[in-house]
Amino acid sequence: MLTIGILTISGLASAQHVQSGRADAGAAVFRQCMACHQVGPSARNGIGPVLNGVVGRPAGVYPGYSYSSANKSSGLIWDEQTLTRYLRAPAEVVPGTKMIFFGLKKSQDVADVIAYLNQFDGDGQQRDQKAERFNNQSPKREDRNVY
Numbered sequence: 027m028l029t030i031g032i033l034t035i036s037g038l039a040s041a042q043h044v045q046s047g048r049a050d051a052g053a054a055v056f057r058q059c060m061a062c063h064q065v066g067p068s069a070r071n072g073i074g075p076v077l078n079g080v081v082g083r084p085a086g087v088y089p090g091y092s093y094s095s096a097n098k099s100s101g102l103i104w105d106e107q108t109l110t111r112y113l114r115a116p117a118e119v120v121p122g123t124k125m126i127f128f129g130l131k132k133s134q135d136v137a138d139v140i141a142y143l144n145q146f147d148g149d150g151q152q153r154d155q156k157a158e159r160f161n162n163q164s165p166k167r168e169d170r171n172v173y
């Protein structure tokens with residue numbers, strides 16, 4: 027009985043793990059965004075706006091960035107559901123957007139990159155997983171500091 031109980035619990039835990047976003051994996055997915063977007067305390071607007079604090083924020087409001095009117099007048103809030111649709115097909119969700127990106131095809135990549143973005147508050151500070159990230163022994167330590 028005990029063995030069955032443990033198997034069931036670990037089975038549930040791993041099933042959830044596949045579905046929910048993993049911030050560390052999202053950092054790798056975010057490489058596809060970095061030509062145009064920055065996050066972190068010293069992030070600057072580039073081709074695209076800074077994405078600090080974007081999860082849960084209305085579209086088109088990051089200071090100092092010149093958005094398309096399509097984005098600004100979209101009336102969207104970048105909650106997880108809307109971001110999920112947008113990151114799969116930006117031009118379908120915001121027709122006329124100047125984000126020229128074909129979209130992420132894998133649902134797991136979408137969930138992971140949203141989890142990654144969700145770590146950053148409006149000032150680019152990492153909210154909850156900071157300790158975990160710094161304890162995580164990765165050979166690419168200098169990469170982590172860039173994000």
Ligand code: HEC
Pocket residue numbers: 055056058059060061062063073074075077080084085086087088092093094095096097098104113122123124125126127130139
């Ligand atoms: C080729 C450049 C480019 C790439 C690559 C790119 N973006 Fe963008 N992104 C933009 C531009 C430009 C905008 C502004 C859109 C507008 O004003 O219509 C934008 C807007 C956004 C917005 C809306 C921000 C806001 O404040 O309203 C989000 C969210 C976003 N991008 C996320 C991503 C993510 C996540 C990735 C990677 C998976 C990505 N983008 C890849 C150029 C890019």
